[in-house]
Amino acid sequence: MSDILYKWPTGARFGARVPKEKFYEYGWVSSAVREKFVSDVQRITWTHKLAEETINLTGTTAVPEIEIFEIDSKADDVADAVLTAIDKAVPNPIIFEISRERTGRREVRMVAAHKTRGARTPMVNGYYSTRWMPADAERSALPTAISLPALYAELLAPLTPIDVRPGEEVSDVAERLEVVRRLQREVAGLERKIRSEPQLNRKMELRRMLKMKQAELEEQK
Template sequence: MTLYDWPRASAFGRVIPKNKIYEHAGANAALKDLFVREVDQIVWSHKLAPETINLPATKAVTEIQVFRITQRGKSLSIDALRAIDRAIPFPLLFELAHDGKVKLAAAYKRPSEADSTKWVLGDYFDSEWLKDDAPRVALPVALTMGALYEQLLGPLVEEQTVRLVPGAIAGFGEAPQASFAAAPVVHPLSLEERIAQAEAIKTATREVERIKVRLFREKQFNKRVGINAELRAAREELRRLMGGGDGEVE
C-alpha cells in the first residue's frame, strides 16, 4: 500500500474541534474520554469532489473526505473512527498519524436504501504503517467519484486480508504480500463483493485457528482423528475462498 498525493486543489486543511464530533455523533461520556486519551488532533485535510478533482458525482458518492487524525499513542480505537464517520455525511478516508508514521484506514460507507438520509457503515480496513515522508502516488485513474472510491478502498481490503492470513498465503505457494482472488467469476468483483469475500476469508481463517487450538489441546487419539477431519474441511473452505490451489493452510 502507498500513500496518495492528494491533489492540491482538494486541500481543505480545517482543524475540527472534538466537541463538533461529539455533537454530531451523539457521544456519551465514555466516547468523550476515549477521544481525550487517544486523539490529539483531527484535521479535515482534503475534499475530493467534482469541483476539486473534476470527476462527476454518483448517486452513492458525491464527495470523498480525507481526515488526518494525529494519535496520542500507536493504537486508535475503532469507536473513535466510527464516531467521526457518523458525524460526517460523506464517505471518509483516514490518514492516521503517530510518531513520524502514517497509515490509511477506511470503512465502506454507503447511503441506506431504506432511508437516504442515513448511512450504512461496514468494518474498517487499514494499511501497514509507513514513514510520513514516504513517496506518495497520484490518485488512481477513474471516470466517476464512485469508481474512485472503489479504487481507493480496494487495495486496503486486499492488503488487510493478506496480512490476516500470512500462513494461508504461504501455504498456497505465494509471497506473503501476494494478492488474493475469489474463485473464477464471469464478471469483475464489485467493492461490496470484495469486502464480503474478505470477511468470509477472515471468518474461515479464525475457524482454522480455532480448530488448530483444539487439536493441540486434545490428547486422545480417537478425538484427534475427528478434529483433524474438521481441520482439513476448514482448510479446504479457506483454500476455496482464496481462489483454490493445491497447497495446504499451515
C-alpha cells in the same frame, strides 16, 4: 497490509479544522468513546474533498464525494471506536491518515473502512490499514478511475485482503469482505480445535472441514 500513501490533489485541498466536541453531539457516541477522543486525539483536520468539482470525476448517490481526514494522535494511535464515530457522523466515505510522533520522527498510516450509506446513519465495516510509515515517505499518484465510486474502490484495494474485481461496486466489495472475515474466524476456530483434539478420527474430520473453509476463503479473495 501495504506500504502506500497517496498524493492528494492540490486542487482538492479543503483544510478545515474539525473540533472533537462536534462528534459528542451524536447519540451513538458513548462516554467511553468520548474518553477515547480525549485521550487519543490531538487534532482533526478535514484536509481534502475528492469531488466532481475538484478532481473531475462523476459521483453517485452512494459515493457523491470522498473525504480525507487527518488525525494527529496524542499517543501511539487512535482507537477504531473514534474512527467509527467520525464515519457515522459524516455521510460520505472517508479515508483517514493518522499521524504520531515516535522516537523523534513523525509517522503516518492510512486507514479506512468500506462504508455504505444507511437509512439513518452510514454502515461501517471493519477497518483496514497500511503499516506505519515515515511522514515524509514518497507518495503515490491517485489510481486511475472513471468515477468516484471506482476511485473509492481503488483507494481501498491496497488496504484489504481481497482483490477488487472488474466492475465490482463498493457495496459488493463490502459484502465480500464480511464473508472473508467470517471465514477467517471459522478457519482460526477450526485450527484451534485441531490442536486440542485428542481423538484421531475427530481430528481428521476437523482437517477436512478446515480444507473446505480454506478453499472457500481463497475463492472470496
